[in-house]
Amino acid sequence: xxxxxxxxxxxxxxxxxxxxxxxxxxxxxxxxxxxxxxxxxxxxxxxxxxxxxxxxxxxxxxxxxxxxxxxxxxxxxxxxxxxxxxxxxxxxxxxxxxxxxxxxxxxxxxxxxxxxxxxxxxxxxxxxxxxxxxxxxxxxxxxxxxxxxxxxxxxxxxxxxxxxxxxxxxxxxxxxxxxxxxxxxxxxxxxxxxxxxxxxxxxxxxxxxxxxxxxxxxxxxxxxxxxxxxxxxxxxxxxxxxxxxxxxxxxxxxxxxxxxxxxxxxxxxxxxxxxxxxxxxxxxxxxxxxxxxxxxxxxxxxxxxxxxxxxxxxxxxxxxxxxxxxxxxxxxxxxxxxxxxxxxxxxxxxxxxxxxxxxxxxxx
Amino acid sequence: xxxxxxxxxxxxxxxxxxxxxxxxxxxxxxxxxxxxxxxxxxxxxxxxxxxxxxxxxxxxxxxxxxxxxxxxxxxxxxxxxxxxxxxxxxxxxxxxxxxxxxxxxxxxxxxxxxxxxxxxxxxxxxxxxxxxxxxxxxxxxxxxxxxxxxxxxxxxxxxxxxxxxxxxxxxxxxxxx
Numbered sequence: 001x002x003x004x005x006x007x008x009x010x011x012x013x014x015x016x017x018x019x020x021x022x023x024x025x026x027x028x029x030x031x032x033x034x035x036x037x038x039x040x041x042x043x044x045x046x047x048x049x050x051x052x053x054x055x056x057x058x059x060x061x062x063x064x065x066x067x068x069x070x071x072x073x074x075x076x077x078x079x080x081x082x083x084x085x086x087x088x089x090x091x092x093x094x095x096x097x098x099x100x101x102x103x104x105x106x107x108x109x110x111x112x113x114x115x116x117x118x119x120x121x122x123x124x125x126x127x128x129x130x131x132x133x134x135x136x137x138x139x140x141x142x143x144x145x146x147x148x149x150x151x152x153x154x155x156x157x158x159x160x161x162x163x164x165x166x167x168x169x170x171x172x173x174x175x176x177x178x179x180x181x182x183x184x185x186x187x188x189x190x191x192x193x194x195x196x197x198x199x200x201x202x203x204x205x206x207x208x209x210x211x212x213x214x215x216x217x218x219x220x221x222x223x224x225x226x227x228x229x230x231x232x233x234x235x236x237x238x239x240x241x242x243x244x245x246x247x248x249x250x251x252x253x254x255x256x257x258x259x260x261x262x263x264x265x266x267x268x269x270x271x272x273x274x275x276x277x278x279x280x281x282x283x284x285x286x287x288x289x290x291x292x293x294x295x296x297x298x299x300x301x302x303x304x305x306x307x308x309x310x311x312x313x314x315x316x317x318x319x320x321x322x323x324x325x326x327x328x329x330x331x332x333x334x335x336x337x338x339x340x341x342x343x344x345x346x347x348x349x350x351x352x353x354x355x356x357x358x359x360x361x362x363x364x
Numbered sequence: 365x366x367x368x369x370x371x372x373x374x375x376x377x378x379x380x381x382x383x384x385x386x387x388x389x390x391x392x393x394x395x396x397x398x399x400x401x402x403x404x405x406x407x408x409x410x411x412x413x414x415x416x417x418x419x420x421x422x423x424x425x426x427x428x429x430x431x432x433x434x435x436x437x438x439x440x441x442x443x444x445x446x447x448x449x450x451x452x453x454x455x456x457x458x459x460x461x462x463x464x465x466x467x468x469x470x471x472x473x474x475x476x477x478x479x480x481x482x483x484x485x486x487x488x489x490x491x492x493x494x495x496x497x498x499x500x501x502x503x504x505x506x507x508x509x510x511x512x513x514x515x516x517x518x519x520x521x522x523x524x525x526x527x528x529x530x531x532x533x534x535x536x537x538x539x540x541x
Contacts, residue, residue, distance in 0.1 A: 168391075168392070169391035169392065169397065169426075170391070170425070170429065173433040173436075173437075207391070208390075208391050208392035209391065209392035209393070209394070209397070294392070295388075295390050295392035295393050296388035296390040296392075296393060297388070297393070298385045298386065298387045298388065298393060298395040299385070299386040300383065300384055300385045300386070301384065303384070319384070321369065321386070322369075322377065322386035323369070323371035323375055323377075324371055324375030324376075324377065325377065325386065325388045330386075331371065331375070333371075361385075361395070362393065363394060364394060
């Protein structure tokens with residue numbers, strides 16, 4: 001016997017809306033999203049911060065620098081430019097990396113900050129980062145955010161927030177975009193943010209070494225400011241909203257920084273590269289970089305602290321000559337005055353003393 | 365002071381004696397650009413020995429491009445109207461896009477109408493009056509002072525700067541603009 005059962009039709013959509021779901025506005029928005037891309041945008045997923053080392057954690061050059069030239073790097077990628085009156089080089093004042101472990105700002109724990117300690121020569125002070133490839137910010141709104149505090153008093157910043165699109169060697173003339181602002185920096189950490197529009201680079205000639213310079217400080221007179229200015233959580237992201245600071249691990253930030261600058265800090269022993277003896281007084285070899293560089297870097301060392309060691313003999317300590325450099329490696333040459341090397345033999349590059357260094361600088 | 369450092373394999377770089385830097389001959393390297401700037405500014409004084417021809421040529425090209433960019437900015441500034449004089453209205457006849465048949469010439473002709481192509485701008489007031497308060501005596505009556513309109517002052521200064529740039533620009537650069 002066949003039994004036919006009939007049920008009334010139901011509207012599934014209506015039934016779903018009647019469910020007592022614990023979803024807020026954001027949850028509803030997520031459910032209403034029609035594509036994975038919309039959902040991606042809603043939760044600000046993916047890499048957002050165009051600034052490298054915005055948490056100020058990587059400082060390969062050291063932790064403090066007494067200012068004596070206009071352009072100063074102490075924390076990787078963070079460019080501090082200082083001029084005395086009349087665009088002359090300043091003398092004195094420091095830029096340094098400070099430890100702020102235990103400081104949680106906007107729900108994000110920070111480990112380090114950049115500290116500016118100006119003196120009376122800091123008539124024009126700039127703080128910026130160069131974002132590689134000018135086309136990274138083109139025909140789009142972007143938002144800059146940064147945490148700042150001062151050691152005492154209040155610092156009123158009335159400079160304009162600025163983007164400078166630099167089109168590289170042989171490229172079009174640089175384009176400046178700015179918005180007026182007034183920020184009152186106090187002894188409490190505060191997050192400041194502003195939004196700019198980056199003009200399109202379409203039709204421009206883009207040469208090698210192009211970049212977008214995003215300034216946090218732009219021509220600020222700190223010559224009569226007798227305290228410190230601390231900066232961290234520097235973030236530049238596409239769009240008109242400042243989202244929470246994007247944390248990246250130290251290892252990630254270090255690798256990103258090393259595309260632009262790499263320092264091997266060495267204590268007595270061996271550098272970690274081998275070569276051959278061109279003669280009894282000269283050894284040569286390749287110094288490979290940890291990370292492929294943005295462009296062929298400028299090579300420098302701490303001075304006459306290097307020697308070649310070959311089959312039990314060690315040459316006198318001298319400086320390294322760098323013969324040829326690519327984005328991958330540089331070719332070193334060490335010439336000893338005591339001619340103790342075995343001609344045609346192998347050598348390893350050694351270093352005497354502590355705190356020596358070799359650097360490869362491909363910063364923008 | 366710089367000099368060229370050459371390896372036996374033909375590789376070259378620039379050695380900066382001041383900073384103990386070995387600088388690759390790479391336009392994307394910022395120190396290389398600083399070498400070009402030094403050559404532009406100081407000429408042979410910054411180099412130990414002769415400046416290599418290719419390096420001098422790169423410096424010349426950079427200087428030419430800088431001067432060209434500055435010249436274009438300056439001429440654009442000078443092309444702006446003088447705020448003290450204002451700007452006269454300019455009108456011209458333009459086709460409306462419609463055509464009529466001319467029975468005399470037996471041809472279709474454009475219908476023309478007058479269009480304002482440059483709007484008039486009144487000159488700014490040559491002077492402005494401001495009240496000056498005594499710093500020594502806060503109770504003293506303010507004194508009225510008449511000065512040149514700051515808008516004019518700024519305009520004159522910017523035009524003078526632009527004209528100086530134009531005057532200093534070499535003729536080959538002007539010809540390329």
